[in-house]
Amino acid sequence: MSVEQYQQQLGECFNGSQDPNVQQAAQTANQYTEMFKAGQISKDEYQQLLSDIQQTNIINKSVDNQQVMEYMNTAINGLLTLASLAG
Amino acid sequence: MKKILLSLVVLLSGCTVVDAYLMTKYDPNEYQMITDIRSKARQSKAQCDDFNVSKINSSITAYSTQLFALYSEHIPRNKDLIEGSQALNVVAQGLSDQYKNTKVSPAFCKIKFESIETSAEKMQIVIGRRPR
Numbered sequence: 204m205s206v207e208q209y210q211q212q213l214g215e216c217f218n219g220s221q222d223p224n225v226q227q228a229a230q231t232a233n234q235y236t237e238m239f240k241a242g243q244i245s246k247d248e249y250q251q252l253l254s255d256i257q258q259t260n261i262i263n264k265s266v267d268n269q270q271v272m273e274y275m276n277t278a279i280n281g282l283l284t285l286a287s288l289a290g
Numbered sequence: 291m292k293k294i295l296l297s298l299v300v301l302l303s304g305c306t307v308v309d310a311y312l313m314t315k316y317d318p319n320e321y322q323m324i325t326d327i328r329s330k331a332r333q334s335k336a337q338c339d340d341f342n343v344s345k346i347n348s349s350i351t352a353y354s355t356q357l358f359a360l361y362s363e364h365i366p367r368n369k370d371l372i373e374g375s376q377a378l379n380v381v382a383q384g385l386s387d388q389y390k391n392t393k394v395s396p397a398f399c400k401i402k403f404e405s406i407e408t409s410a411e412k413m414q415i416v417i418g419r420r421p422r
Contacts (some may be wrong), residue, residue: 244398245393245398258377258380262413263412265371
């Protein structure tokens with residue numbers, strides 16, 4: 204596949220996903236590709252930035268999981284408070 | 291009543307609920323560290339046109355993210371943040387390594403520090419919202 208075909212695939216990811224993290228990753232990868240094509244960043248830099256998108260996905264996943272945990276923690280502690288009030 | 295309710299919730303919903311109930315509490319040291327990383331990345335982004343200053347900045351940031359990852363590493367029930375802190379360190383270390391090996395474009399430097407700042411802010415929000 205050519206660079207343009209991969210970029211098209213990224214565009215499909217952007218349009219087809221409801222997940223803002225996926226959309227952001229697809230948009231960022233396309234942006235880096237354009238910068239590389241324009242000679243603004245070197246090949247090494249381009250490769251590293253694309254790898255960084257995967258690291259950012261790990262960070263985003265950890266944040267999402269944590270937010271769910273916080274939400275649940277609040278609910279559980281709320282239930283426990285209600286239970287203690289009920290005696 | 292409290293124990294019965296907790297047992298019931300655990301039986302019905304499994305380990306995720308236990309993890310949520312026992313989730314890591316707010317740690318001011320962790321919050322301080324991630325705030326430092328974010329602040330340093332923001333400051334460094336504006337200095338990317340100066341190669342020598344940026345080289346030092348990248349080294350300081352790599353050290354700070356490594357310190358943060360190591361600090362978080364053995365905190366119980368902290369799996370997600372451990373993974374996130376290690377990923378942040380990979381991003382920062384990559385920039386520092388790039389400065390050791392080759393020329394670095396200002397555009398690359400700005401993107402890297404921007405990425406570190408954004409990720410650090412996300413993690414700062416998570417740490418700051420933890421139960422006290």
